[in-house]
Amino acid sequence: MRDIWQPDAVIKAKLEQIKKTYFEYINQNIETIDTNVPVFFAQLFATLEKSVPDLSDELHDQFIDNITIHVFRKSRKADDIVAVEKLFDYAMRNKRNRSSNALCHISLGLRMISAGRYTDAINKLVPYRNLDASICTAVAYCHFVLSTQQSTSHGMGDTPRHRTQRALPAREQMIELVHMRPPVNWLKEMNIYDDPVIDKYFWFMIRQAIEWFPSERTFLVYGVEKATKDQRMDLREEILGLAIERFANDMFFLRESYNLKMEKRDAAGVAGVVKQMCQYYPDELEPIYYGLKVAIITTKVETYHRFRKLALVNRIPQNMLALLDFAFEMVSGNVPETRVCMDEIKQKFTHDQFFVTLLEYVASDLHSSDEKKVRQAKKALIDSIDGYCLTVLKIKTLT
Numbered sequence: 001m002r003d004i005w006q007p008d009a010v011i012k013a014k015l016e017q018i019k020k021t022y023f024e025y026i027n028q029n030i031e032t033i034d035t036n037v038p039v040f041f042a043q044l045f046a047t048l049e050k051s052v053p054d055l056s057d058e059l060h061d062q063f064i065d066n067i068t069i070h071v072f073r074k075s076r077k078a079d080d081i082v083a084v085e086k087l088f089d090y091a092m093r094n095k096r097n098r099s100s101n102a103l104c105h106i107s108l109g110l111r112m113i114s115a116g117r118y119t120d121a122i123n124k125l126v127p128y129r130n131l132d133a134s135i136c137t138a139v140a141y142c143h144f145v146l147s148t149q150q151s152t153s154h155g156m157g158d159t160p161r162h163r164t165q166r167a168l169p170a171r172e173q174m175i176e177l178v179h180m181r182p183p184v185n186w187l188k189e190m191n192i193y194d195d196p197v198i199d200k201y202f203w204f205m206i207r208q209a210i211e212w213f214p215s216e217r218t219f220l221v222y223g224v225e226k227a228t229k230d231q232r233m234d235l236r237e238e239i240l241g242l243a244i245e246r247f248a249n250d251m252f253f254l255r256e257s258y259n260l261k262m263e264k265r266d267a268a269g270v271a272g273v274v275k276q277m278c279q280y281y282p283d284e285l286e287p288i289y290y291g292l293k294v295a296i297i298t299t300k301v302e303t304y305h306r307f308r309k310l311a312l313v314n315r316i317p318q319n320m321l322a323l324l325d326f327a328f329e330m331v332s333g334n335v336p337e338t339r340v341c342m343d344e345i346k347q348k349f350t351h352d353q354f355f356v357t358l359l360e361y362v363a364s365d366l367h368s369s370d371e372k373k374v375r376q377a378k379k380a381l382i383d384s385i386d387g388y389c390l391t392v393l394k395i396k397t398l399t
Contacts, residue, residue: 014052015063023070030074034083057096058213064095065103065192072107075194079115082110086311102128103192110198111232132186133222134198137205140173142204165214174209178218180252184225202226203235210242217247224256228398236260247250249280258290259399270294272351285314286393289333292324293386319348320392323385330366331378336364359384 022044026033033040044067047053047107055063057288068091073291076383088104109124109384122142129136147169147325154157206226209219218244227235241251254277261269288310295304311321342363349356362384365377 002021008273009051011055011059015055015059018047018051019063019066022067025118026067026074030071031076033071034075034077035092037087038121041094054113061095062190062192064091066067067091068103069107078111081108084111087355100129104340106131106187106193109135110195113138113142113201120202129176130180130182133182133184134187134202136173136177136182137202138198140170140177140205140209141201143173144170146210147386148283165210168204170208171212174205174212174219178210178216181218184222185229193240200227207240214246217243217250217253220246221252222255223399228256233260233263241242244389248276251277251281251286253279255286255395256398259397263399267294267298283314284312285316286395287318288314289389289393292328296324296328296331299328301332304328317392320389322348323388327385328380330363330381335367336365343389355384355388 013392037344044064048060048063068088072078072084075087077087083102085108087099088107090099092104105124106128109121112118112121112124119142122139125135125139125142129139141227143291146169147167178282187198203223203226206219206223209216213219215374220239221238226234227239229299236256237260240253240257240337243250244257247253254273258270258277259274261273268289271294274287274291277284281287291307292304292311295301295307308321308324322341322344326338326345328339329341342360345359346356359381362377362380365373368374369375
């Protein structure tokens with residue numbers, strides 16, 4: 001019934017279930033779908049209307065895109081450009097917003113790269129470079145391969161000067177990436193497109209650009225962000241190693257190096273990064289906060305007191321300090337001190353009682369006889385306090 005309201009989260013969960021069912025159907029019946037695409041989309045549209053009749057335009061079109069891409073990947077006709085164009089044309093007819101055919105062009109462009117049709121791929125992809133950094137690097141990859149092929153056919157030499165000349169179009173595209181600053185993984189995060197091949201082009205060109213432009217930090221930033229979002233710790237380590245070597249005092253790279261070493265539980269590495277931060281930014285609260293955070297996690301009293309003194313000298317907000325004191329006493333297992341610190345928090349957070357209420361509620365589990373519940377409570381409290389402190393200090397991280 002159309003008059004029954006459902007939360008967006010429930011609708012999205014229902015869509016995910018329908019998508020899973022259709023993916024399985026596509027996997028098992030792709031040959032049948034290939035022979036009668038219009039019928040398939042008619043059935044799909046009817047299913048949507050029946051199962052989620054009041055679906056928003058955005059979710060409706062995103063669902064159509066997801067299904068279309070899966071058909072495209074499984075299709076036996078994926079190398080037939082005409083057939084692919086028809087597939088996306090049928091999909092477009094079933095969408096509510098028909099103003100953009102970006103998905104079709106991006107998919108075709110990437111397929112053309114795989115087929116070696118680099119010039120055609122460039123023409124398809126160039127208009128969408130601002131959507132995702134990976135599209136920009138795919139275009140650069142096409143230029144790189146074309147220039148290499150052309151120089152080989154014309155008998156150009158292989159000296160450094162010749163290599164620079166033939167890579168010029170690709171270099172120009174990577175400079176465009178710096179100027180346009182498109183987001184990373186937009187296609188993935190919007191559940192529109194997720195194909196490993198586009199990542200291959202990204203990393204090939206990012207490594208080339210890092211070599212071509214050693215003084216340009218943007219390519220290293222893109223590498224760190226991409227590796228972090230894709231949960232590629234090996235690539236994060238590789239790119240951050242280069243970044244710290246070239247830009248030793250860059251706070252973005254130092255911050256991400258700190259986060260990486262924290263994830264790896266590398267205590268010595270974390271301490272080294274904090275020390276480096278303090279050397280370059282002695283009057284900033286951010287490295288001092290990281291020092292306090294490490295002291296809390298390791299429950300080292302001397303370290304905590306040392307960074308606490310520095311925090312006071314650098315005028316740390318009192319609300320933030322009260323939370324950190326509470327966290328340190330809590331992790332250290334000092335129950336009376338933890339209660340006193342909570343009383344202090346109540347007095348200081350008069351305008352944020354909702355936050356204090358949540359802290360108190362979670363903190364009540366610290367006295368549980370269930371060790372698992374105690375560990376979960378401590379983690380929740382530490383994460384909440386960390387989130388608050390990062391917000392106060394206006395620190396943005398990738399993780």
